[in-house]
Amino acid sequence: xxxRRACSSGAPDIKYANFHKEPPPLRPPKVPLKExxxxxxxxxxxxxxxxxGANVFFQNFSLSDAMPYNMIGxxxxxxxxxxxxxxxxxxxxxxxxxxDMISTFDT
Numbered sequence: 018x019x020x021r022r023a024c025s026s027g028a029p030d031i032k033y034a035n036f037h038k039e040p041p042p043l044r045p046p047k048v049p050l051k052e053x054x055x056x057x058x059x060x061x062x063x064x065x066x067x068x069x070g071a072n073v074f075f076q077n078f079s080l081s082d083a084m085p086y087n088m089i090g091x092x093x094x095x096x097x098x099x100x101x102x103x104x105x106x107x108x109x110x111x112x113x114x115x116x117d118m119i120s121t122f123d124t
Contacts, residue, residue, distance in 0.1 A: 052119050056100035063094025 070086030077083070106114040 046116050049116060049119060049121050051122055052100065053104055056097050056104060059093045059097030060101045061097070063090045063092070063097050066090030067094055 066086050067090035070083045070090055073086060074080065074083035100119060103114060103118050107116065
């Protein structure tokens with residue numbers, strides 16, 4: 018009846034090569050919007066604060082006047098840039114990046 022065809026190398030037919038793999042999901046995962054907006058907000062706030070700190074430093078040439086801006090800017094910029102980069106890689110569908118890498122606020 019049904020005979021199994023083999024390629025010249027003896028491997029089974031290519032038709033069933035992906036038979037035991039999981040099917041693709043029907044819908045893509047939902048984008049965590051709160052975390053997306055928070056990461057973009059932190060990134061922008063940190064960038065603005067760092068630029069303000071640089072502006073204060075180069076106008077007054079005083080590190081003590083610019084330090085609060087730079088500290089707050091650094092505390093906002095680093096996590097904002099990290100999570101924004103992860104979101105960018107997820108949106109570009111780079112393998113190895115998923116929404117599991119983003120901490121979520123489950124309330």
